[in-house]
Amino acid sequence: MLVLKTRKGQKEVAVDTGLTLLDHALKENVEWGFSCTRGTCARCRCYVAEGRELLALPTEAEEDRLEPEELEQGFRLACQCVVRQEGNISVTHKPYF
Numbered sequence: 382m383l384v385l386k387t388r389k390g391q392k393e394v395a396v397d398t399g400l401t402l403l404d405h406a407l408k409e410n411v412e413w414g415f416s417c418t419r420g421t422c423a424r425c426r427c428y429v430a431e432g433r434e435l436l437a438l439p440t441e442a443e444e445d446r447l448e449p450e451e452l453e454q455g456f457r458l459a460c461q462c463v464v465r466q467e468g469n470i471s472v473t474h475k476p477y478f
């Protein structure tokens with residue numbers, strides 16, 4: 382189960398491994414701000430509260446765009462972050478502005 386939280390509320394959706402967090406949001410009609418889908422704008426930035434170990438490691442784009450401390454704290458770019466394994470994941474949309 383993947384819980385996608387935004388300022389407008391939250392939705393529980395089924396995990397589809399191989400898809401990014403943003404793919405899940407778009408597929409399930411969750412209003413998730415994004416722009417570039419290439420890991421540069423950070424509009425899709427999010428905080429992973431649960432299930433970090435079920436996600437693929439940060440991409441090069443995430444390493445470039447996010448500070449090491451942000452990655453360590455659990456911030457990711459939803460357009461880059463692929464779900465690798467089924468399980469409980471909870472993600473909150475946290476753009477900078």
Ligand code: FES
Nearest residue numbers: 417418420423460
């Ligand atoms: S949509 Fe631009 S970084 Fe994800």
